[in-house]
Amino acid sequence: xxxxxxxxxxxxxxxxxxxxxxxxxxxxxxxxxxxxxxxxxxxxxxxxxxxxxxxxxxxxxxxxxxxxxxxxxxxxxxxxxxxxxxxxxxxxxxxxxxxxxxxxxxxxxxxxxxxxxxxxxxxxxxxxxxxxxxxxxxxxxxxxxxxxxxxxxxxxxxxxxxxxxxxxxxxxxxxxxxxxxxxxxxxxxxxxxxxxxxxxxxxxxxxxxxxxxxxxxxxxxxxxxxxxxxxxxxxxxxxxxxxxxxxxxxxxxxxxxxxxxxxxxxxxxxxxxxxxxxxxxxxxxxxxxxxxxxxxxxxxxxxxxxxxxxxxxxxxxxxxxxxxxxxxxxxxxxxxxxxxxxxxxxxxxxxxxxxxxxxxxxxxxxxxxxxxxxxxxxxxxxxxxxxxxxxxxxxxxxxxxxxxx
Ligand SMILES: Cc1cc2nc3c(=O)[nH]c(=O)nc-3n(C[C@H](O)[C@H](O)[C@H](O)COP(=O)(O)OP(=O)(O)OC[C@H]3O[C@@H](n4cnc5c(N)ncnc54)[C@H](O)[C@@H]3O)c2cc1C
Numbered sequence: 317x318x319x320x321x322x323x324x325x326x327x328x329x330x331x332x333x334x335x336x337x338x339x340x341x342x343x344x345x346x347x348x349x350x351x352x353x354x355x356x357x358x359x360x361x362x363x364x365x366x367x368x369x370x371x372x373x374x375x376x377x378x379x380x381x382x383x384x385x386x387x388x389x390x391x392x393x394x395x396x397x398x399x400x401x402x403x404x405x406x407x408x409x410x411x412x413x414x415x416x417x418x419x420x421x422x423x424x425x426x427x428x429x430x431x432x433x434x435x436x437x438x439x440x441x442x443x444x445x446x447x448x449x450x451x452x453x454x455x456x457x458x459x460x461x462x463x464x465x466x467x468x469x470x471x472x473x474x475x476x477x478x479x480x481x482x483x484x485x486x487x488x489x490x491x492x493x494x495x496x497x498x499x500x501x502x503x504x505x506x507x508x509x510x511x512x513x514x515x516x517x518x519x520x521x522x523x524x525x526x527x528x529x530x531x532x533x534x535x536x537x538x539x540x541x542x543x544x545x546x547x548x549x550x551x552x553x554x555x556x557x558x559x560x561x562x563x564x565x566x567x568x569x570x571x572x573x574x575x576x577x578x579x580x581x582x583x584x585x586x587x588x589x590x591x592x593x594x595x596x597x598x599x600x601x602x603x604x605x606x607x608x609x610x611x612x613x614x615x616x617x618x619x620x621x622x623x624x625x626x627x628x629x630x631x632x633x634x635x636x637x638x639x640x641x642x643x644x645x646x647x648x649x650x651x652x653x654x655x656x657x658x659x660x661x662x663x664x665x666x667x668x669x670x671x672x673x674x675x676x677x678x679x680x681x682x683x684x685x686x687x688x689x690x691x692x693x694x695x696x697x698x699x700x701x702x703x704x705x706x707x708x709x710x711x712x713x714x715x716x717x718x719x720x721x
Contacts, residue, residue, distance in 0.1 A: 317502065319370050321347045327366040332359035336468055336570045342482060355475040357468045358500050359575055360689055383541040383652035385449075386419040387427045387479040388412050389470070390442070391489055396458035398580065401433055407485040407549040409445055414512055414552040415483055416446035424480065425449050431458045431469055435562065439562045446557035451477065451563050458569040459487055464575045467496040472569050474501065479542045481520050483512075492634040493544050495526025504537035505544045510551055520545065529634060529647045529667040549595055550653035573583020594626045599656045602628030602645055602672070603701075605636060606682065612702045613638035616660065619705060622712045628652065628672075630662045646671035661701035681705075 327345035339353035340360060347360075347369065361369050369562060387413045393402035412428065419426040425448040430438055432454060439450050450475050453619055457465050470493065474482070484490040486508050498505035506522035510532075513521040519536050520543040526533035537543040594600055601620050607613045613633060620627045628645040629638060647667040657675035662668060664680070665685055672678070673692045680693035680700045690696040 317356055319356055319422060320370055320372075321349060321351055322368040322370060324366050326366055328365060330363045330365065330574075334359045334363050334572050334574055336472060336572070338570070351439070354721055355472050356500070357471045357475075357539070359464070359468050361433075362464065362577065363574065378540065380539075380541050383478045384422075384453035384475075385425045385427050385479050385482040386415045386422065386481040387429055387451075387483070387542065388415045389482070389484045389490065389493070390428050390430050390438070391485050391487060392432070394461075396585075400581070401436075401459060403486065404438065404441060405549075406488060407547075409554045410549065410552040411483045411547060412442065412445040412447060412484060413555040413557075414547070415481075416555070416557055418481060418512060418514055418520070418709055419446075419448075422480065422518060423590050427451060427479065429470065429473060431455070431466060433459050437480045437610070440563055443559040443562045444556050445554075445559075447559050447562055450562055452564055452566045453569050454566075455569065455571050457576070458575065460580060462576045462578060463492055463496055464577055465571055466493050467500065468571060468575055469569050470497055471500060473567060473715075474542060476567075477565075482542040482544045484544070484546045486548040490546050494544060498544055501540075502541040503542060503544060504535075505546070506535045506537075509545045509547050512545060512547070519543065525666070525670055528666075529670065542691075547593070548651045550651045553653075592682070594628050594645065594652050595650050596654065597626035597628075597654050599658075600628040600645070600652055600654045600675075601625050601658045601660070601670075602639065602662060603630035603633055604630035604662030606634070606663070607638070607703045608661075608702070610636075610638045612705075615702070615705055615709070618709050619658075619712070622709065622716065623656075625656075625658075628657075630668050633662075635681045659689055659693070660705055662717075663687050664691065 325346045331347050332340045339350045340347050359628045377649045384618050390408045391405045393405050415426050427449040428447045430444050430452045433456050445600050453469050484494040494505055507525045509522045511523040515521050522535040522545045552679045601616050603616050616627050629643045634641050634644045647670050651671045653674045655676045657678045659680045676678040676692040680689040681697040681704050
């Protein structure tokens with residue numbers, strides 16, 4: 317990989333002002349790049365009005381020996397005020413728990429990457445999840461989230477400290493950020509991994525469904541670093557582990573306001589029905605095509621009300637117009653991990669199972685005793701889904717009246 321300034325440079329100096337590393341200066345009205353400071357972050361390429369700065373990214377045999385440690389990108393939740401930092405998202409703890417296991421297998425450190433307006437003792441929270449080191453960058457420009465701002469900072473950290481493995485949450489932000497970094501660094505990225513491991517050669521094994529979910533593919537990135545993967549919320553289990561002393565590496569990365577090419581003009585908050593979003597629900601009552609009609613499917617909402625649950629659905633139920641897509645559980649919907657998952661008239665196709673099989677207790681109701689969903693369920697009820705749904709509502713309502721709540 318390399319960078320060069322073409323003769324067509326018009327000396328506008330825009331690249332000088334955006335370079336976070338002070339690597340560009342003007343000599344005889346032409347931009348000159350100091351290669352000892354440049355991290356190939358690409359900020360200058362984006363602003364050059366005459367496309368005179370070029371980064372070449374041919375695949376080349378790299379010396380990978382200096383790359384070590386497992387990094388996790390820590391994501392914060394959005395606040396109603398985009399200028400206020402939210403809490404660390406649960407998915408970050410899931411990734412740190414998994415990252416800890418990978419780091420142990422590699423005999424490496426587990427490192428958290430924290431981009432924030434201000435550190436609020438986050439290392440204390442992260443120390444419950446086995447974090448050895450925190451790479452901390454504080455800058456007001458991190459609020460609100462912006463692809464260019466975040467990718468510039470993360471690439472600077474990667475180029476300087478060289479992680480072997482880098483995990484991102486498969487959230488809106490993670491799915492936006494990780495591909496940008498992968499493309500800029502010319503490294504691989506495996507999206508929506510359902511399992512991660514280290515093989516005998518010390519490579520990250522990134523497993524995910526392939527070919528419509530019909531096979532599991534194990535993907536390796538032997539020739540590039542970092543080995544990068546995204547993992548959806550609720551896929552990995554949170555396992556707390558106390559860290560020793562958490563080392564904080566504070567990096568000062570200059571981020572000019574003009575790096576931000578997109579401004580958010582309005583935010584529309586989407587309303588959702590049910591008690592909580594399905595990804596956060598403790599109880600989910602889910603229905604499939606076996607419920608036959610929208611009217612019958614709608615009865616699930618009554619059960620959800622009684623159990624303070626959220627309503628989920630198979631893709632066939634969504635495609636049949638029974639409920640909106642945001643309730644879909646599975647490979648092309650949401651991955652869930654509730655304490656209780658009730659499935660009415662859902663066959664248990666692999667694409668559905670990958671999204672709910674980690675639920676603590678699964679109760680499946682299906683008229684077919686050989687339905688694949690029974691393979692993952694703790695309790696199997698063979699019978700008509702709608703009849704059983706009605707009876708369950710009746711019994712639970714009676715009980716609620718007796719108990720008085
Ligand atoms: C790339 C790809 C991505 C996909 N992503 C998803 C996804 O995210 N989520 C998802 O769910 N699917 C997904 N699918 C679709 C998936 O393959 C199945 O087609 C879908 O899950 C089937 O939904 P279902 O079980 O409701 O319907 P069906 O497969 O039609 O099953 C209906 C079930 O209801 C039972 N039944 C029928 N009548 C009754 C009754 N009276 N009482 C009780 N049980 C009854 C039947 O025995 C059957 O088991 C995806 C497919 C592909 C190719």
